[in-house]
Amino acid sequence: MKTACIPSQDKQYSIGKIVCLARNYAEHIKELGNETPAAPVLFMKPATSVIGDGEAVRIPSYSSECHYEVELAVLIGSEARNVPAETALEYVAGYGVAIDMTLRDVQNQLKGKGLPWEIAKGFDTACPLSAFVPAAAITDPQALNLKLAVNGVERQNGWSSDMITTVARIIAHVSSIFTLEPGDILLTGTPSGVGAVVAGDVMTAEIVSIGRITIPVA
Ligand code: MG
Numbered sequence: 122m123k124t125a126c127i128p129s130q131d132k133q134y135s136i137g138k139i140v141c142l143a144r145n146y147a148e149h150i151k152e153l154g155n156e157t158p159a160a161p162v163l164f165m166k167p168a169t170s171v172i173g174d175g176e177a178v179r180i181p182s183y184s185s186e187c188h189y190e191v192e193l194a195v196l197i198g199s200e201a202r203n204v205p206a207e208t209a210l211e212y213v214a215g216y217g218v219a220i221d222m223t224l225r226d227v228q229n230q231l232k233g234k235g236l237p238w239e240i241a242k243g244f245d246t247a248c249p250l251s252a253f254v255p256a257a258a259i260t261d262p263q264a265l266n267l268k269l270a271v272n273g274v275e276r277q278n279g280w281s282s283d284m285i286t287t288v289a290r291i292i293a294h295v296s297s298i299f300t301l302e303p304g305d306i307l308l309t310g311t312p313s314g315v316g317a318v319v320a321g322d323v324m325t326a327e328i329v330s331i332g333r334i335t336i337p338v339a
Pocket of ligand 1: 141142143190192221310311
């Protein structure tokens with residue numbers, strides 16, 4: 122079983138579903154040549170895709186282009202169904218750092234055929250995840266600086282203020298479709314600068330005032 126923890130509160134959650142947004146930062150939409158969606162584009166990763174700080178990403182043999190995407194992770198602390206954006210942040214237990222590992226070549230083939238993305242996004246090790254800080258420690262989830270470096274060279278450096286759909290609106294939207302339960306996690310999209318990693322690379326993903334993870338690629 123995979124767990125999400127808030128060390129400062131000595132709390133642990135069994136991870137349930139991981140609901141992710143695609144195309145939530147305008148600059149990233151541009152770099153991949155996608156259209157800005159009318160409504161949030163959602164996909165899911167299974168809990169089995171989660172690894173922790175220091176664990177390695179293993180690129181599946183059916184891909185030759187594995188991309189990193191640093192993202193703000195939102196840990197749900199209480200059941201949320203159809204909640205309004207105005208009160209949505211009350212359901213958040215904590216915030217963390219995630220990397221949405223994506224087999225871009227496989228995803229592009231699937232997109233071209235109109236097929237689902239799971240094998241490009243949900244494979245084992247596809248969701249490196251940090252420990253969480255309590256929600257109360259983050260005064261504004263839309264004022265966070267996200268960074269990712271590969272082998273010490275900065276590749277992504279963006280701000281959560283550039284999200285198209287804010288964390289509160291994501292929770293409102295997702296909870297109108299899927300009941301969110303304690304231990305569920307939302308990944309909120311990536312800023313621009315995504316790119317490929319290969320075996321031997323080391324990624325460092327950081328959100329200032331939340332935390333940092335170091336993830337090798339095996
Ligand atoms: Mg992503």
